[in-house]
Amino acid sequence: MGGQLPVGRVSVPVDTRAPTGATNAYVVGDSPALLVDPAGRTDELDALVAEREIDAVAVTHTHPDHVGAVADYAAETGAEVLARRPDRFADAAGVEPDRRIAEGSAIETGSGTVTVLDTPGHAADHVAFDLGDGSVLAGDLAVAEGSVVVGAPEGDLRAYLTSLRRLRARAPDRLLPGHGPPMADEPTPRASLDRLIGHRLDRERSVLAAVRDGANDLGSVVDAAYEKDLSGVRDLARATVRAHVEKLAVEGRVEWDPDSGRVRAE
Numbered sequence: 056m057g058g059q060l061p062v063g064r065v066s067v068p069v070d071t072r073a074p075t076g077a078t079n080a081y082v083v084g085d086s087p088a089l090l091v092d093p094a095g096r097t098d099e100l101d102a103l104v105a106e107r108e109i110d111a112v113a114v115t116h117t118h119p120d121h122v123g124a125v126a127d128y129a130a131e132t133g134a135e136v137l138a139r140r141p142d143r144f145a146d147a148a149g150v151e152p153d154r155r156i157a158e159g160s161a162i163e164t165g166s167g168t169v170t171v172l173d174t175p176g177h178a179a180d181h182v183a184f185d186l187g188d189g190s191v192l193a194g195d196l197a198v199a200e201g202s203v204v205v206g207a208p209e210g211d212l213r214a215y216l217t218s219l220r221r222l223r224a225r226a227p228d229r230l231l232p233g234h235g236p237p238m239a240d241e242p243t244p245r246a247s248l249d250r251l252i253g254h255r256l257d258r259e260r261s262v263l264a265a266v267r268d269g270a271n272d273l274g275s276v277v278d279a280a281y282e283k284d285l286s287g288v289r290d291l292a293r294a295t296v297r298a299h300v301e302k303l304a305v306e307g308r309v310e311w312d313p314d315s316g317r318v319r320a321e
Contacts, residue, residue, distance in 0.1 A: 059188045060084050060166045062231065065100040067093070071120035072291065073234040074201060078120050081192055081231060082107060083184070084164025089113065090134065091184060091192055092233060093124040104128060111162055113137040115194025115233055116178035117147035126150040137162065139173075140180040156182065174222065176215025177203055189228030196222065197230050197247055199238050202254050206294025212302040216255055223248040262299040266309050267320045273297055276318065 063082040071078060071094075078094035082103050087110030093100065109132040114121050117140075125148040129136045137160075138144035138152035145151050156162070158173040162184070170185040177195045184192040195203050196218055205215045222230075223245065230238040230247065238247045258280065265279035276296050277289065285292050300318050304311035311318045 059190060059229075060164070060169075060186045062186070062190070062192075063103045063106075064231065064237075065097060065103060067095045067097055067100060067124075069094045069120045069123060071234070072204065072288075073120070075234045077234070079231070079233055079235075080124075082109070083169060083186060083192065084166040086165045087111075087163070089162055089164050089169055089184075090128055090132075091115065092121045092194065093128050094121050095123040096127060100124075104132065108132075108165075109134045110164070111135045111137055113156065113162070113182075113184070114144075114148070115183065115192070115196075116181040117143050118178060118195070119147065121194070121233065122148040138180075139171075139182050143180050172222070174218040176211055176213075176218045177205055178209060179211070181218070183222065185225070185227075190231060191222065191225070191227045191229070191244075192231045193222070194233040196232075197238065197244075197251060198232050199235050199242055199247060201235075202251060204291050204295065205255070205298050206291060207297035207301055210294070210298045212255065212259075212298045213305065216252060219248055219252050219255075223252070258295070259299050259303070262296055263303060263308060263320075266300075266303075266318055271319055272316050273300070273318070276300070 065080045066077040068077045080093045081091045083089040086108035088107040090109045090112045112129050112134045136152045137156045141152045156171045160171040162169040172183040174181050174183045174196045227244045230244045238244050261280040265276045270276040270279045277292050303309040
């Protein structure tokens with residue numbers, strides 16, 4: 056394996072529920088380069104884009120805090136626009152993609168090939184990018200601190216846990232997240248992925264225990280499953296609990312009626 060691909064990272068302030076208040080945009084490779092997750096325009100990102108010939112623009116997923124400047128930079132650079140799910144992409148980014156990408160799709164840069172990894176869960180169209188040097192640009196699959204929101208109806212916890220485990224099996228040396236600092240030495244990628252998997256399984260146990268103790272709707276499950284103050288984030292907690300309940304229902308461990316919002320233990 057050669058050296059690491061050149062990667063420029065710019066923290067772009069955006070309207071996001073992430074604690075950082077910003078999304079990481081990346082320019083990967085020497086000219087021609089790949090621009091990932093241009094969430095908005097800043098002088099710093101403009102300068103980085105101007106330094107290299109941008110040949111392709113892509114996003115890890117089409118949530119609003121990742122797509123804000125896709126159309127601008129695509130028009131300005133003439134880059135090929137890549138999308139996992141073109142229908143969702145066009146609606147979110149305001150520009151029609153040129154090429155659909157999927158698991159295993161190759162994106163060429165002047166420094167090497169970037170490979171697409173399907174990593175659904177946080178969003179149905181979420182992908183990560185394997186830079187081929189031990190690094191994975193992970194989007195909202197992983198964070199160094201805290202946790203990733205996986206909230207229904209958009210989020211799918213079964214898919215999210217599968218994506219975390221698949222990434223862990225690849226044993227990356229470095230994770231480049233959509234929010235917050237990289238994961239390389241402290242914390243290591245493996246430690247981060249183990250922590251995120253463990254957090255989800257702990258929350259699942261709390262949700263299941265709440266249902267078995269008699270909580271029979273999402274609100275009462277939230278009250279029982281969370282011990283911390285949920286001021287300002289109760290809506291996210293409710294969406295997360297629903298995603299856990301949906302997973303447990305698929306696995307036959309609870310009965311869930313989405314029409315009535317009622318849940319009970321099997």
